[in-house]
Amino acid sequence: xxxxxxxxxxxxxxxxxxxxxxxxxxxxxxxxxxxxxxxxxxxxxxxxxxxxxxxxxxxxxxxxxxxxxxxxxxxxxxxxxxxxxxxxxxxxxxxxxxxxxxxxxxxxxxxxxxxxxxxxxxxxxxxxxxxxxxxxxxxxxxxxxxxxxxxxxxxxxxxxxxxxxxxxxxxxxxxxxxxxxxxxxxxxxxxxxxxxxxxxxxxxxxxxxxxxxxxxxxxxxxxxxxxxxxxxxxxxxxxxxxxxxxxxxxxxxxxxxxxxxxxxxxxxxxxxxxxxxxxxxxxxxxxxxxxxxxxxxxxxxxxxxxxxxxxxxxxxxxxxxxxxxxxxxxxxxxxxxxxxxxxxxxxxxxxxxxxxxxxxxxxxxxxxxxxxxxxxxxxxxxxxxxxxxxxxxxxxxxxxxxxxxxxxxxxxxxxxxxxxxxxxxxxxxxxxxxxxxxxxxxxxxxxxxxxxxxxxxxxxxxxxxxxxxxxxxxxxxxxxxxxxxxxxxxxxxxxxxxxxxxxxxxxxxxxxxxxxxxxxxxxxxxxxxxxxxxxxxxxxxxxxxxxxxxxxxx
DNA sequence: TTGCAGTCAATATC
DNA sequence: GATATTGACTGCAA
Numbered sequence: 001x002x003x004x005x006x007x008x009x010x011x012x013x014x015x016x017x018x019x020x021x022x023x024x025x026x027x028x029x030x031x032x033x034x035x036x037x038x039x040x041x042x043x044x045x046x047x048x049x050x051x052x053x054x055x056x057x058x059x060x061x062x063x064x065x066x067x068x069x070x071x072x073x074x075x076x077x078x079x080x081x082x083x084x085x086x087x088x089x090x091x092x093x094x095x096x097x098x099x100x101x102x103x104x105x106x107x108x109x110x111x112x113x114x115x116x117x118x119x120x121x122x123x124x125x126x127x128x129x130x131x132x133x134x135x136x137x138x139x140x141x142x143x144x145x146x147x148x149x150x151x152x153x154x155x156x157x158x159x160x161x162x163x164x165x166x167x168x169x170x171x172x173x174x175x176x177x178x179x180x181x182x183x184x185x186x187x188x189x190x191x192x193x194x195x196x197x198x199x200x201x202x203x204x205x206x207x208x209x210x211x212x213x214x215x216x217x218x219x220x221x222x223x224x225x226x227x228x229x230x231x232x233x234x235x236x237x238x239x240x241x242x243x244x245x246x247x248x249x250x251x252x253x254x255x256x257x258x259x260x261x262x263x264x265x266x267x268x269x270x271x272x273x274x275x276x277x278x279x280x281x282x283x284x285x286x287x288x289x290x291x292x293x294x295x296x297x298x299x300x301x302x303x304x305x306x307x308x309x310x311x312x313x314x315x316x317x318x319x320x321x322x323x324x325x326x327x328x329x330x331x332x333x334x335x336x337x338x339x340x341x342x343x344x345x346x347x348x349x350x351x352x353x354x355x356x357x358x359x360x361x362x363x364x365x366x367x368x369x370x371x372x373x374x375x376x377x378x379x380x381x382x383x384x385x386x387x388x389x390x391x392x393x394x395x396x397x398x399x400x401x402x403x404x405x406x407x408x409x410x411x412x413x414x415x416x417x418x419x420x421x422x423x424x425x426x427x428x429x430x431x432x433x434x435x436x437x438x439x440x441x442x443x444x445x446x447x448x449x450x451x452x453x454x455x456x457x458x459x460x461x462x463x464x465x466x467x468x469x470x471x472x473x474x475x476x477x478x479x480x481x482x483x484x485x486x487x488x489x490x491x492x493x494x495x496x497x498x499x500x501x502x503x504x505x506x507x508x509x510x511x512x513x514x515x516x517x518x519x520x521x522x523x524x525x526x527x528x529x530x531x532x533x534x535x536x537x538x539x540x541x542x543x544x545x546x547x548x549x550x551x552x553x554x
Numbered sequence: 555t556t557g558c559a560g561t562c563a564a565t566a567t568c
Numbered sequence: 569g570a571t572a573t574t575g576a577c578t579g580c581a582a
Contacts, residue, residue, distance in 0.1 A: 170569085170570060171570075181561070183571075184562070187572055188560095200580095202560065203560060206560095273563085273576085274574095274576085312576085315575055315576055316574090316575075317557095321557085321558085322559070323574085325558095
């Protein structure tokens with residue numbers, strides 16, 4: 001029915017949502033496959049009229065199991081669709097060959113030509129791709145990303161790290177030549193990979209590149225060669241440059257940053273990097289705990305009180321939210337792979353503190369629901385606590401500021417911090433209740449009372465940690481939600497998808513351990529939650545059919 | 555407008 | 569010197 005409708009009444013591209021575009025992209029790919037080497041008009045993901053929204057092609061074509069389910073990922077609903085997407089496999093064929101060949105990236109760059117970032121910048125997002133996939137190959141990377149099966153990002157980064165360290169290869173070299181990213185980004189990526197399902201098309205690219213690189217039997221040698229060449233070039237330059245003032249640039253590797261822009265319009269442009277003082281960070285964190293999504297007014301106040309630019313405060317909140325979210329992902333993954341037991345403690349103090357908390361995205365509902373009261377209570381402690389640090393400088397101020405906002409409703413989501421001690425172990429049960437609630441806006445400032453209880457506030461530094469540690473329990477549920485929301489509580493990073501994925505794609509990516517490796521289903525807690533969810537659903541259905549009032553207690 | 559994802563690149567730390 | 573951290577920026581979506 002859907003197909004018929006789509007074929008007879010296709011909506012214009014611009015009117016389609018990301019999801020809505022998917023079928024068209026699939027059709028395009030399918031058509032291309034039939035036409036042989038058709039080239040998908042991939043314009044770069046950002047603007048790309050085509051690819052951009054294909055965020056969930058992990059299951060390329062589970063047409064078989066169409067969408068009755070909004071979450072096609074649930075393999076349950078769609079049995080491993082035996083090769084269903086035949087068309088997709090077809091279209092991937094050429095790509096497969098491509099990928100199978102010895103990693104082109106290094107190859108090319110090796111011969112001297114660092115991947116030219118200067119190639120037609122036209123292809124916006126990929127201008128500097130270090131994957132000198134010649135000709136059509138260049139496009140392939142995006143196609144590959146689009147058609148890539150669910151990859152085990154955690155596993156991939158783990159392997160990459162191993163290979164790099166085992167062979168004494170640096171992140172910079174690897175990043176610039178293989179991924180087209182800077183060292184910092186690589187470090188971040190390797191240390192905190194996001195689960196596949198949380199990644200955008202663009203975000204998946206590095207992982208696909210890593211996977212391809214891992215598949216390349218000569219990957220290490222190539223990189224080693226690169227390294228040697230760099231060294232040589234560097235030495236050469238060093239010697240020759242002693243005379244000329246040319247500051248030695250980092251051995252040009254994959255990306256030619258040096259020649260990138262106009263030679264030196266930068267001296268004066270450089271603005272000093274802002275470095276927040278510990279107290280300032282402390283204050284911001286405190287403010288965050290009280291209000292992960294501060295209003296402009298609050299931001300303004302924080303800025304004045306801390307003597308920072310508002311943009312700095314805004315950026316800080318953005319970064320903090322986003323980073324905390326990532327910490328959560330990792331914890332989730334780790335918990336999933338090693339039994340939740342140790343998960344909570346392992347995370348760095350930092351992650352512990354923040355992560356849990358919040359991320360709203362994962363736990364929204366919780367505090368929100370039970371929250372107001374608790375939050376306030378805790379709050380009271382806050383101010384006083386604020387004094388905590390160094391004599392109440394900025395921190396105190398910030399803390400003070402926050403309170404007033406409270407009404408504004410800290411977005412439940414961020415809920416952050418540890419679900420206050422109040423309810424020790426909201427646990428699965430509580431967690432479960434969420435589903436029934438209206439679709440928890442994934443993220444988004446919510447206005448509601450729900451001030452996040454902020455234990456941390458009460459107990460400064462140490463307190464925070466304590467809070468953190470306390471958090472785990474409550475946290476669990478939160479995270480789970482994340483997983484839950486995507487069908488059956490299975491973090492994408494988990495195997496299911498991989499399992500049902502058409503072998504062709506698997507081989508394409510050489511997914512030895514693809515997602516499958518860590519099936520979060522092993523996690524007892526998840527099982528429990530899943531069970532709870534089922535029970536809730538069941539009850540809901542029952543209630544719906546008989547319309548009898550029911551008291552919910554999940 | 556606001557929030558987020560993904561990055562860069564300056565610094566900090568190891 | 570390599571890696572980790574983090575403030576800032578860009579582009580996109582809702």
